[in-house]
Amino acid sequence: MQTHFTPAQLADPDLQSADAILRRCVHCGFCNATCPTYQITGDELDGPRGRIYLIKGLLEGDGAASNKVAGHLDRCLSCLACMTTCPSGVNYMHLIDQARPRIVNHAGRDWPARWQRGLLARLLPHVARFRLLLVIARHVIKYIPLPLRLRPLRELLQTAPPDAATPLAAHHPATAPRRGAVALLAGCVQQVFGSEINLATVRLLNRAGYDVDVIKDACCGAIAHHLGHESNALAQIRTNATRWSEGAGRWQAIIVNASGCGTMLKDYAYLLRNDPGCAAAVATLVPLFKDISEFMAMDGNLPPATAAPAGLRIISQAPCSLRHGQLVSEQPRQLLQEHGFIVIAAPNDNTCCGSAGTYNLLQPELAETLGRNKAAALDAAGGDVIASGNLGCMMQIGRFSNLPRVHTVQLLDWASGGPRPSAIANGRQTRYSRVND
Template sequence: MADNAFASLASLTALMDKCVHCGFCLPACPSYLLTGKETDSPRGRIYAMRAGLDGRTDMTPTVVEHFDTCLGCMACETACPSGVKYAPLIEQTRAAVETHHRRTGGERWLRRLLFNTLPYPSRMSLLAWPLLLLGPLRRSPALLRLIPERFRPLLTLAPDVTIASLSARTPERTPATGERRMRVGLVTGCVQRTFFGSVNEATARVLAAEGCEVIAPPTQGCCGALGLHAGEADRARTFARSMIETFERAQVDVVAINAAGCGSAMKEYGHLLRDDPAWAARADAFSRKVRDVSELLAQLGPARAPRHRIEARVAYHDACHLGHAQGIRQQPRTVLSEIPGLTLVPVADADICCGSAGIFNLTQPAMASELGRRKASVLFDATPDLVVTSNPGCILQIQSAAREAGHPYRVLHIVELLDASITGRAIL
């Protein structure tokens, strides 16, 4: 067993064996929808994991490719009637892949670049300046032709950067409006902090308007989601410990997050650090405090701050790491329904991933673009004025696909819409 590249999955045998091969998950799986191959489906991947553990298959480049095409969207968990927990299976498999499989030079280079920049806001700020200077020119076909294909999504997906967006800073403490209901720690994120500082500012304003004192510790780092979802568990554990320590010091009642992928990872800290006696209990206590911002607002009950009218058709896009991974679907809709004048419009194939999926749209650009095109198109068919969602990756992915297709709707974070409704700022 020691030479078996899949040996670390042995503790998950019971999870794998829960799969009864019924295939209900197949139509829900975006990679299967695109390729039509069993090997790119949840059932096929679980079969490959078991075959690897039993020594019936090796970790060949082809086998790895089928794990790499998994978006980690967890639509299969939602669809599975047998309650198969796919998340720990794919996370452990990805860790095994990174330990036992040697990637090509280009793949290694890209992954190194991503892991050494995305979790570090100060490094990302440096990368933001070329984006600012190039402006929309960075998407010109002439410039893109000069860039190796593998690296083009870094330019096409990157957000529009302005001096204002780069200099947005969330206050370390935002006092509650009126009587204080709770003390909330705000996770400011990495991509969110660098490129969507205005979303963090809006989050602090909305929570404060609803009676929360908001604490955004300036020393906080990355939550580790990027590493956790890409097979870099040790890196994720290091970030997790630091995050727990920071928010313990802040002495908050709950920890709020406005990025679905980060929230889903932080709710898993208890599991991630379960074998570390010094941290297991602290990680579990932290995870139990984590709330997505819409989850927290719904938990606070009916809106306290008056909402201004917004006459708009709004399509809500369920981020996979909010809907599938955290089961949070109703709360965002509930808080949106408190905005007078707003019409929530239904969207077809709402359970299918937009193709963002952490770094998937950077590592698997062809599949991600196709999923982005499909998502932008079904959103367009719903004829919305605005598309709102709860994850910066989804915003960038849908914006990019909508721009390419010439769709006119704007894509916003849900708190930007709530903030506009509370402050009366024009949003259309």
């Protein structure tokens, strides 16, 4: 693709990087074929090729986005299916990442949208604030008429499990012959909505011979980053890089069990590219970031199966952030098979479920269409349980599916001696209620 940046613009390392990415695009449009939003709207500007043109215009111009441009870019899920499809290696993720802060700064949105995004960026990454809001939501918010934009957030809060306030201990010693130590990033939303996943991860790692240090008070920065609040995101990333690099010598890996966070963490070197003071910390940390399925698939890490439930058919769903963002898709299936589960490949697995971080709160109509399509395909696949590697996908699919949803790690924990996941144990659909319930 031809670009028209001025020499002054190209002195900016960010625009230089964007220029190099844009020039790789040969306009072939293969990426449109796998773009979920293009498949729904059929609008070229809601596909990656069209969005790349819009971003080029935004970056080459004065940076001011019209509502129309902001609308098409806001509808992007950042699912990254276009990146695994592109034959030219266009790094779409780094392009849209440059566009989003410009939309925030240049006010291409109306004030309610800006207000909503600001609220999410200030709330979700902070576990204590989020837990407080949950308490308020349980007792107060459900009785208050809210603006349309905030209703999806209320729906989300009402699906929180009853044990949402149970904190995880900071240190968990190995329960088998010791192989080393790892850190577990407990996540922010996950500590509130998925404490059962974190507990299963800790037990599995302990049983594999690892001491586990839990990192509880840190957000990877993905929420602020995807909302375009770049200075907040970079501040979080810098703090994490500095703090974690101090403990990195003790850990063989920093385990992530929310794949959306994993994609972000593995991109820290690029995100801090303009910050030479963090280069050494990032060089130490990035190789340590491992999705739990990646780590358990490493030589000898998976504890033996002791209680594999015979004949349970698992539909293994690969979240976009694992499949496209981290190029990890086979490990969860292999691990489940090794532990005696019958694994069914999820149909339509290349297409996003519509969760995409805060997307289902910001773009509820498109997210609902994607969620319904995904759930219908999974429900028809002939399985008993859906296993995913990302809490967000479990919750989004759970709004529309008839099957129990669990994290892959819960099944691995169960099969190697842990408790049966509550979503399966209680014979109810799941802890996350469905839209139609």
